[in-house]
Amino acid sequence: MAHGKRYRRAYEQIDRTRAYDPAEAVALVKRTAGAGFDETVELHLRLGVNVRHAEEQLRGTLALPRGLGKDLTVAVFADGDAASQATDAGADHVGGDDLIEKVDGGWTDFDVAVSTPAMMPKVGKLGRVLGPQGKMPNPKVGTVTDDVAKAVGEAKAGKVEYRTDKQAIVHLSIGKTSFDEAALLENYAAVIEEIVRAKPAAAKGRYIISATLTTTMGPGIRVDTAKTRAGEITAGASSNGAGEPAPSSAAAEPSGAEEPAAEEPAAEEPASEEPASEEPASGQPEQDAAAAGDGSSEEPATA
16 A cells, blocks of 8 residues: 555654554654644554454443543433433433434434433334444443433543454544643553453453554554553653653663763773884894804804
8 A cells, every 4th residue: 555755754753673662652653643634543452352252352431531632422312301411411412213213314423322221122223324333322331321411421521432343453542643642641541451451351361462553644653562550651751751761762872872982092002002012023133133143153163
């Protein structure tokens, strides 16, 4: 697949042979973002689970501490008092049979769907429309509930749903490139902690195989998965500042490079000893002359 100049410039800034510390990866994501709009920052986690077994599939929700950076549109299938509560909570679309018919006709201009349990027998037929888009209300993720006001409030506050796909990969948005690095790092830490908490009991071997951060239009950046606790992940941002590890290591290189230069005079000492090493050579003619003298002293004896 051919990529543009902007993508290639971003790609060249990434070391494909290493997995970056989370703080460094977040800083690199922001540094390589160059599209003309506020790109979404995405996290993709490949897990060591067998999704062919139902007990190893992951599905749930979590509230990102710094939100998603966008206003989510929420549709609520309810009637009576529940409909009034949903409207008061800030739901964008509220209705019963009329809303169901509208969605059944192909309209899905919303991000999250919530339903009361009483409406689910009718909402169930919308599975062919909402299912492929991941918008079908589900009691496991809290979108089928009588407390619709709470569900709407959580969705508006940045509550996101996650699930493993057929390749055992979890895809999530954790914010926007306009977020500061600390906010993105907090959201990343919240996701990692939630995924670890939801680890299936049947999962064997290595759990988080790989983690990749990317933007809507940018290349992927591999992240070191050794850190799984929020305190460990955000420590890089609190002590060095998010994104500081990479510059600090680069800044250390010049001082390390100067040390050999300081030792150069020591390296010149052997050169100063060279005259001493030449003395035997200068003394060699004297030895030859002495040998010649010995020979001349022997000549009378032979005579």
